Amino acid sequence: MDTIKSFKGYGKVDVLEQQAFQKKTRRRLLLIIISCVVLLAVLIAAVVGTVIRNRRTDSSGDDGTPSSSTSPAQSLKMVCSFTQYPDACFSSISSLQKGSNGTDPEKIFVLSLQVALDALSKLAEIPASYSSRINGNAATKAALEDCSALFDDAIDRLNDTISSATNSGSIAKLISQTTVDDIKTWLSAAMTDQESCFDGLAEINGTAAIVEDIRGLAKNSTEFISNSLAIVTKLFSILSDLKIPIHRRLLESGNGGAWPEWMGVAERRLLQEAKTTPNVVVAADGSGDYKTIGEAIKAAPIKNTSRFVIYVKAGTYMENVAVDKKVWNVMIYGDGMTETVVSGSLNFIDGTPTFSTATFAAVGSGFIAKAIGFKNTAGAEKHQAVAFRSGSDKSVFYQCLFDGFQDTLYAHSNRQFYRECTITGTIDFIFGNAAVVFQGCKIQPRQPLASQFNTITAQGKVDKNQNTGISIQKCTIAALDALTAQTYLGRPWKPFSTTIVMQSSIGSFLNPNGWIEWLIGVEPASTIFYAEYSNTGPGSDVSKRVNWTGCHPAVTAAQASVYTVGSFIDGSSWLDDANVAYDSSL
Numbered sequence: 001m002d003t004i005k006s007f008k009g010y011g012k013v014d015v016l017e018q019q020a021f022q023k024k025t026r027r028r029l030l031l032i033i034i035s036c037v038v039l040l041a042v043l044i045a046a047v048v049g050t051v052i053r054n055r056r057t058d059s060s061g062d063d064g065t066p067s068s069s070t071s072p073a074q075s076l077k078m079v080c081s082f083t084q085y086p087d088a089c090f091s092s093i094s095s096l097q098k099g100s101n102g103t104d105p106e107k108i109f110v111l112s113l114q115v116a117l118d119a120l121s122k123l124a125e126i127p128a129s130y131s132s133r134i135n136g137n138a139a140t141k142a143a144l145e146d147c148s149a150l151f152d153d154a155i156d157r158l159n160d161t162i163s164s165a166t167n168s169g170s171i172a173k174l175i176s177q178t179t180v181d182d183i184k185t186w187l188s189a190a191m192t193d194q195e196s197c198f199d200g201l202a203e204i205n206g207t208a209a210i211v212e213d214i215r216g217l218a219k220n221s222t223e224f225i226s227n228s229l230a231i232v233t234k235l236f237s238i239l240s241d242l243k244i245p246i247h248r249r250l251l252e253s254g255n256g257g258a259w260p261e262w263m264g265v266a267e268r269r270l271l272q273e274a275k276t277t278p279n280v281v282v283a284a285d286g287s288g289d290y291k292t293i294g295e296a297i298k299a300a301p302i303k304n305t306s307r308f309v310i311y312v313k314a315g316t317y318m319e320n321v322a323v324d325k326k327v328w329n330v331m332i333y334g335d336g337m338t339e340t341v342v343s344g345s346l347n348f349i350d351g352t353p354t355f356s357t358a359t360f361a362a363v364g365s366g367f368i369a370k371a372i373g374f375k376n377t378a379g380a381e382k383h384q385a386v387a388f389r390s391g392s393d394k395s396v397f398y399q400c401l402f403d404g405f406q407d408t409l410y411a412h413s414n415r416q417f418y419r420e421c422t423i424t425g426t427i428d429f430i431f432g433n434a435a436v437v438f439q440g441c442k443i444q445p446r447q448p449l450a451s452q453f454n455t456i457t458a459q460g461k462v463d464k465n466q467n468t469g470i471s472i473q474k475c476t477i478a479a480l481d482a483l484t485a486q487t488y489l490g491r492p493w494k495p496f497s498t499t500i501v502m503q504s505s506i507g508s509f510l511n512p513n514g515w516i517e518w519l520i521g522v523e524p525a526s527t528i529f530y531a532e533y534s535n536t537g538p539g540s541d542v543s544k545r546v547n548w549t550g551c552h553p554a555v556t557a558a559q560a561s562v563y564t565v566g567s568f569i570d571g572s573s574w575l576d577d578a579n580v581a582y583d584s585s586l
Contacts, residue, residue: 072097073094075105075108076089076090076093076094076097076108077090079105079108079109079231080093080227082230082231082233082234083226083227083230083231083234084223084226084227084230084463084464085223085226085227088220088223088224088227089112089224089227092112092115092220092224093108093111093112093115096111096114096115097111105231106165108231109165109228109231109232110162110165110166112224112227112228112231113158113161113162113165113228114162115224116158116190116221116224116225116227116228117155117158117159117162119220119221119224120151120154120155120158120190120194120221120224120225121155122221123151123194123214123217123218123221124148124151124152124155126147126214126217127144127145127147127148127151127197127214128144128148130144130210130213130214131144131145137206138351139204139351139352139353140201140204140206140207140210142351142352142353142356143197143200143201143203143204143207143353143355144201146196146197146200146353146355146356147197147200147201147214150193150194150196150197150355151193151194151197153189153190153193153325153363153391154189154190154191154193154194154225156325157186157187157189157190157193158186158187158190158225160182160186161182161183161186161187161190161228164179164182164183164186165179165183180232181467183232184229184232184233184465184466184467185393185414185415185435185467186393186414187225187228187229187232188229188413188433188435188463188465188466188467188468189391189393189413189414190225191222191225191226191229191462191463191466192412192413192432192433192460192462192466192468193413194218194221194222194225195433195460195462195494196355196412197214198211198214198215198218199354199355200353200354200355201214203348203353203354203384204353226463226465229463229465229466230465233465234465259271259417259419259565260396260417260565260566260569266307267307267368267396270307270309270331270368270370271368271370271396271398276309276311276331276333277309278309278310278311278333279299279308279309279310280296280299280309280310280311281310281311281312281313282295282296282310282311282312282313282317283312283313283315284313284315284316284317285313285315287313288311288313292317292319293310293312293317293319293321293332293342294319294320294321294322296310296312297310297321297322297323297327297330300327300330301327302326302327303326303327303328304327304328304329305328305329306329307329307331308329308330308331309331309332309333310330310331310332310333311333311334312332312333312334312335312340312372313334313335313340314334314335314336314339314340315340315341316341316343317340317341317342317343318343318344319342319344320344320346320358320359320360321342321359321360321361322358322360322361322362322363323361323362323363323364323367323392324363324364325363325364325365325391326364327364328364328365328366329364329365329366329367330362330364330366330367330368331367331368331369331370332368332369332370332372333369333370333371333372334370334371334372334373335371336371336372336399337371337372337373337399337400337401337421337422338373338401339373340371340372340373341372341373341374341375341401342359342360342372342373342374342375343359343375343376343377344358344359344360344375344376344377344387345376345377345378345382345385346358346359346376346378346385347376347378347382347383347384347385348382348383348384348385349378349381349382349383350378350382354384354386354407354410355386355389355410357376357378357384357385357386357407358376358386358387358388358389358410359374359375359376359386359387359388360374360387360388360389361388361389361390361391362388362389362390362391362392362395363390363391363392364392365392365393365394365395365414366392366393366394366395367390367392367395367396368395368396368397368398369396369397369398369400370397370398370399370400371398371399371400372400372401373400373401373402373403374387374388374400374401374402374403375387375401375403375404376403376404376405376408377404378404378405379405380405380406380426380448380449380452381449382405383406384406384407385404385405385406385407386404386407386408386409386410387402387403387404387408387409388402388408388409388410389410389412389432390410390411390412390414390416390434391412391413391414391434392414392416393414393415394414394415395414395415395416395417396416396417396418396419397416397417397418397419397421398419398420398421399419399420399421400418400421400422401421401422401423402421402422402423402424402425403422403424404424404425404429405425405426405427405429405446405448406425406426406427406428406429406448407425407427407428407429407431408423408424408425408429408430409423409425409429409430409431409432410431410432411430411431411432411433411434411436411470412432412433412434413432413433413434413468414434414435415434415435415436415569416434416435416436416437416569417436417437417439417565417569418436418437418438418439418441419439419440419441420439420440420441421438421441421442422441422442422443422444423438423441423442423443423444424444424445424446424480425444425445425446425454425456426445426446426447426448426449426452426454426485427448427452427453427454427455428455428457428458428490428491428493429445429454429455429456430443430456430457430458430470431457431458431459431460431493432459432460433459433460433461433462433466433468433494434468435467435468435469435568435569436469436470436471436569437471437473437563437564437565437568437569438470438471438472438473438475439473439474439475439565440474440475441472441475441476442475442476442478443456443472443475443476443477443478444477444478444479444480445477445479445480445483445487445509446479446480446481446483447481447482447483447484447485448485452485453485453486453487453488453516454483454485454486454487454488455487455488455489455490455491455516456477456487456488456489456490457470457472457489457490457491457499458490458491458492458493458497458518459490459492459493459494459497459498459499460493460494460497461494461495461496461497461498462494462495462496463496464496464527466496468498469498469499469500469529469563469568470490470498470499470500471499471500471502471563471564471568472499472500472501472502472504473502473503473504473563473564473565474502474503474504475501475504475505476504476505477489477501477504477505477506477507477510477537477539478505478507478509479507479509483509486511487509487510487511488510488511488513488514488515488516489501489506489510489514489515489530489532490515490530491515491516491517491518492515492517492518492524492525492528492530492550493518495524495525495527495528496525496527496528496529497524497528497529497530498528498529498530499529499530499531500529500530500531500532500533500555500560500563501531501532501533501535502531502532502533502534502535502560502563503533503534503535504535504536504540505535505536505537505540506535506536506537506538506539506540507537507538507539508537508538508539509539510538510539512541512543512544512545513544513545513546514532514542514544514545514546514551514553515530515545515546515548515551516546523548523549524548524550525550526548526549526550527550528548528550528551529550529552530548530550530551530552531551531552531553531555531559531560531563532545532552532553532554532555533554533555533556533557533559533560534557534560542554
């Protein structure tokens, strides 16, 4: 063989033979590369020609209608092959496909959304019917009320998705405007809304039959939303391969990559100013416009496209506050995370479902909080007790305190960013299914009950195509007090749980295993993704980490970069138009 003839003895080389060999090798390599390029081009052309593009040729029929080489049924089958439920995809969409241009992928996608919306609209009526048949069970009634609100939120997500998809005008425009990221986020959130209903019912004793019934009734909407998410994820990725741009570079290099680009210039200025001119002032002593934060929230305009700023003077405000989904672009700031505090004590043990225990809940998009604290003072003995819940898309938290024990911070859904915040707790104290990045934060596990262990995170991804997960970057993970309980970085709550800890300092309190099973002794699904990258401190030693298939104690820089602010919570359709450079470093 040439490779043998070119080398003599113990590494000695014949120069002439080596040159001839290299020349021949270059020719072979060139032929291989050309062949691969041609093959790739043929494959892409075949897919695009038969599935993606609605082929309009010059050879139109006598009536002027364009001809197509692919039938609607063939096109639909190909599109549905990308989904996890292809039979449900084909049967549900084919009935609506008649009379439409069935080979157009955008129209197929919109039809998939419509069948999902129809199924979800029917499901939304179910919780009230169950509630009317239940006598004397307040906790179950409360959980069913949460289900009604969650299903209503999911319907809104689908309506937003349909509006975004149909307003794009064409697939090429849809991709170039990068509304795909919005669509993936809203569909992921709609799935999370449904799952949160099931979780809320499942945690109450005696509701197993109800959970099973509602899950069964939700089968269609669950599968249809999953199918739409798969279509937008897989089908449009083929167009990406054709060099149609999807993502822009997203970080502000002048700010050290600190903020997502969707934090526009005005928003950054608001966060950086020591004192911002507010629209209204809250002061418990009566020196402001309102005495409670709840009253101030009610003063915010509905679906406001400009920023509504609420300044809350120093003090402790004993109230439970909710920013409704129709209240957009609210900013609330105080005099410091320990000076201005919103405090509540709702908890699971006393009969409130976890979802509704939040001292402060933000659902309306564009919510910002700065220099304020959120507490749930129920204590470890009351189990689930949320200090803050966010389902607000593009929500930002800067120099805020989230203080509690079990389930302190519920990063429920959509895109969220936390900068220089402090989070304390015991079991699953950062949990949910948002696409969330914690950057430069202090994460402080504290002593739980005597029989308990600590888990910092519990991530809730249920579908492989959801663009969700927890990313902890450049944070300090250190014990709040004299911590003796076994403490772990997290445990996988759902089958596709995704969590990464990178470039962070980890204290000596951490159990060397790093992570722990949701069910002790039962290895989690291989579909989870738990990772660490370039951490420091005594707890960062990964030599004894669990050896689960889905655990990756030392990922590469390229793998970690997927979960940075620029890559993980981006989406140019919801970014400011400012021309901001991208900081490519981790």
